[in-house]
Every structure is written in structure tokens, then in C-alpha cells.
Amino acid sequence: MGLAIDAACDLPQAFLQQHAIAVMPITVRVDGEVFMDDRKPAEIQRFIDRRLGSRSHSAETEPCPVEEIQKLFLEKLVLEQDCVFCLTITATRSPINEHVNRASFAILKNYRQVREQAGIPGPFMMRVVDTRNIFAGAAPAIYEAARLIAADETPAAIRERLTHIANNSYGYMLPRDLYYLRARAKKKNDRSVSLFSAMLGSALDIKPLLRCYRGETGPVGKVRGFEQGAESLFGYATQRVRAGLLVPMVCVSYGGDLAVLTHLPGYAELRxxxxxxxVELMEAPMSITGMVNVGEGAVTLGFAAEEHVAEF
Known part of the structure; x- marks a missing residue:
């Protein structure tokens, strides 16, 4: 059994390599420049080094096309595994989940001939799982999938467990620049951050704490300043760790140099x-797609826990 994810799922490169996780890339175009968002550190660093700043909000992002997903599976994955779990960020925020589901029809129709030619017996299974979250919020389901595969659980048991984890995954985001976030949201016709809140936030340095839960994204708190926001978010995550998690991991992603995390207030206590x-604390660079959508320097944090009320 194997795993495939889309590039907007934030996880450390070392974890992806350890579990041989295939990444479905996202093409990002900014003012004529093209970036292949495939979670490779060199490409993420190239994007950061270009200092595109405020221009990135006008970028065009193209999730892995149906044909490319079919090619990835029929030329590689069906020859390497008998069953692949394909995990994507929430279908409410990206068409990638729909692309994978559409690709699965052709993959399941044509895999037999490919495997027979390679002398590989038996059927191939493909299971598409919507993590119902974004960025670091998608990490708990992927982490759990890797653990269950290593434990040699059955595909049916894995699918059931991943559905449960996806329904109980929490993804939090602290943006640095509300004007950027609002400009990007406007381009995508997303009204979750109004002009008024962007102006108010910049004038008073008030930042929203945003949460994605079961595919729905919205503010759950307000904090004054990024540093205080980080302290509030990490303090809340520390409480949830001590209260008990469904998956023994917390993933934090950052849109820039990961060394910044260590210096943010509250992070040492979370660690x-x-x-x-x-509980394993994982640090991951935010995907290029993530930085384009929420701005550089943002923090996202994900964990899975029993349903609870977020208090900030």
C-alpha cells in the first residue's frame, strides 16, 4: 500500500521521503514566472528568494490536471503498489479532489493491462480521501495513513479511520498581512475577509485567527499583533496536546524560513x-500554493482532536 498527496498538504520533506509519498504538483504562475509546487525544498526556496511579495496575490494556480494524475498512476504507482490512498486538501477550497476522482475512473479501467505487461498479478485499488482541511490541517490524516499502512491494517479499516480523522482535524492559520489576504480572496471571489476587516486589522494591527474544520473556513478569534497571535495560537495548541489528541502529532507550517518558528512566543512551550x-511536533515549509493564497510569513497549525470549542 502507498500514499499520494497534493502539494498543498504541508508536511516535512523527510517524512514524505521516509514513507515514499508521491506528490501531485500544482503549477503556480506569477507575472510570467512559473513555479512547480511539488513540495521540493529547492523550488520553495526559489519562490521565497524571488521576494515576489504583494504581486503573488495575482498568481494563477493550476492543480494537477486529470491527465497528469492518470499518467502518475499508470506509469508509476500501479506498478509499485497494489493499493494507493490519495489524500487531498478539502474539496471546498480546491478542485484537486474532483480531479483525482475523475482520474480514478480511467486508472481503474486501464491498470490491468499495464500490470499484466509488467508481469504483476492481482488487482489494483485506489481510494480517494478528502482531508476536509488545508495546509498543516491536512497533515494528521496523512500521518495516520502512513502509520496504519506501516501497521499493515486492511484498506477498509484504513479508509474508515481516515474518514474519522478527517472529520476531526483542525487547521488554524495566522496571517501576517490582511491586505494581501483580502486581495487574494477577492481574486478568488472569496468573501471570508472583508475590506473593512482588512483596513481595521492593519490600522490597529489586529490579526484574525482563522480555522478550517470539516471543509469550512472562518475566523475564530482576533489578536493584536502577529507575535501575540502566535503566542495565543501556540498556547491553545499546547492545551490541546495536554488534553489529548486523536493522532500523536502536531504539524506547524511557516511561509518562509522555518528557523523563525523557534523565536515566536509560545513555541518553546508547545515543543x-x-x-x-x-506527541511528534513536525515543522514543514508552507507550500508555494499556500504562500500565494495567504501571504508569506503566515503560520498554519494542524492537529486531530475530539470535537471541542476553540477559545481564544
Whole structure:
């Protein structure tokens, strides 16, 4: 059994390599420049180094086309595995889930001939899972999928468990620049950040804490300043770690140099709590797609927990 994800799922490169996770790329075009968002560190760094700043909000993003997904599977994955779980960010925010589902029809129709020619017996299975979250919020389901595959669980048991984790995954985001976020939202016809809140936020340095849960994204709190926002978010995550998680991991992604995380208030306490509770704290660079959509320097954080009320 194997795993495939889309590039907007934020996880460390070392984890992807350890579990041989295939990445479905996203093409990003900014003012004539093209970036292949495939979670490769070199390409992410190239985007950061270009300092595109405020221009990135006008970027065009193209999720992996149906034909490319078919090619990835029929030329590679069906020859390497008997079953692949394909996890995507929430279908409410990206068409990638729809693309994978459409591609699956041709893949399941044509895999037999490909495998027979390679002398590989038996059927091939493909399961598409909507993580119902974005960026670091997609990480818990992927982490759990890797654990269950390593434990040699059955595909049916894995599918059921991943559905449960997806329904109980929480993804939080702290943006640095509300004007950028609002400009990007306007381009995508997304009214979740109004001009008024962007103006108010910049004037008073008030930042919203945004949450994605079961495919729905919206503000759950307001904080004054990015530093205080980070302290509030990491403090909340520390509480959830101590209260108990459904998957023993917290993933934090950052739209820039990961070394910045260590210096943000509250992060040392979160790291200590994870160590005490046997929870793995994963740090990942935010995808190019993520930075284009929410701006460089944003923080996202994901974990899976029983349903609860977020208090900020």
C-alpha cells in the first residue's frame, strides 16, 4: 500500500521521503514566472528568494490536471503498489479532489493491462480521501495513513479511520498581512475577509485567527499583533496536546524560513508539551500554493482532536 498527496498538504520533506509519498504538483504562475509546487525544498526556496511579495496575490494556480494524475498512476504507482490512498486538501477550497476522482475512473479501467505487461498479478485499488482541511490541517490524516499502512491494517479499516480523522482535524492559520489576504480572496471571489476587516486589522494591527474544520473556513478569534497571535495560537495548541489528541502529532507550517518558528512566543512551550506527552511536533515549509493564497510569513497549525470549542 502507498500514499499520494497534493502539494498543498504541508508536511516535512523527510517524512514524505521516509514513507515514499508521491506528490501531485500544482503549477503556480506569477507575472510570467512559473513555479512547480511539488513540495521540493529547492523550488520553495526559489519562490521565497524571488521576494515576489504583494504581486503573488495575482498568481494563477493550476492543480494537477486529470491527465497528469492518470499518467502518475499508470506509469508509476500501479506498478509499485497494489493499493494507493490519495489524500487531498478539502474539496471546498480546491478542485484537486474532483480531479483525482475523475482520474480514478480511467486508472481503474486501464491498470490491468499495464500490470499484466509488467508481469504483476492481482488487482489494483485506489481510494480517494478528502482531508476536509488545508495546509498543516491536512497533515494528521496523512500521518495516520502512513502509520496504519506501516501497521499493515486492511484498506477498509484504513479508509474508515481516515474518514474519522478527517472529520476531526483542525487547521488554524495566522496571517501576517490582511491586505494581501483580502486581495487574494477577492481574486478568488472569496468573501471570508472583508475590506473593512482588512483596513481595521492593519490600522490597529489586529490579526484574525482563522480555522478550517470539516471543509469550512472562518475566523475564530482576533489578536493584536502577529507575535501575540502566535503566542495565543501556540498556547491553545499546547492545551490541546495536554488534553489529548486523536493522532500523536502536531504539524506547524511557516511561509518562509522555518528557523523563525523557534523565536515566536509560545513555541518553546508547545515543543515542551509535545515532548512530555509523546506527541511528534513536525515543522514543514508552507507550500508555494499556500504562500500565494495567504501571504508569506503566515503560520498554519494542524492537529486531530475530539470535537471541542476553540477559545481564544
Amino acid at each position: 515542551a508539551a509535545c515532548g512530555e506527552c509523546g
